Amino acid sequence: MKTDYLSSQQATAQVFIMAFRILPQAVKNQVVLSMMSDKRLREDFTDLAIAQERAEEPCRPFRKFLSEAKRKHKL
Numbered sequence: 001m002k003t004d005y006l007s008s009q010q011a012t013a014q015v016f017i018m019a020f021r022i023l024p025q026a027v028k029n030q031v032v033l034s035m036m037s038d039k040r041l042r043e044d045f046t047d048l049a050i051a052q053e054r055a056e057e058p059c060r061p062f063r064k065f066l067s068e069a070k071r072k073h074k075l
Contacts, residue, residue, distance in 0.1 A: 006014065020028065035041050 020031065023031070035045070
């Protein structure tokens with residue numbers, strides 16, 4: 001029988017999510033508004049959303065990207 005264990009980070013995240021879900025809606029709204037008013041947190045959320053959205057895209061080496069961008073005069 002295979003048992004899946006959460007990493008410490010995953011377990012901590014699950015605890016925070018569970019706590020957030022049981023908050024009254026007004027408190028949830030305030031938490032989100034507070035987080036979004038912090039520029040660095042807002043940028044982190046944006047970066048994470050973009051990374052998740054693009055996770056299925058094919059990967060390529062950075063040097064190949066640079067050479068392609070230079071050829072297309074984007075750099």
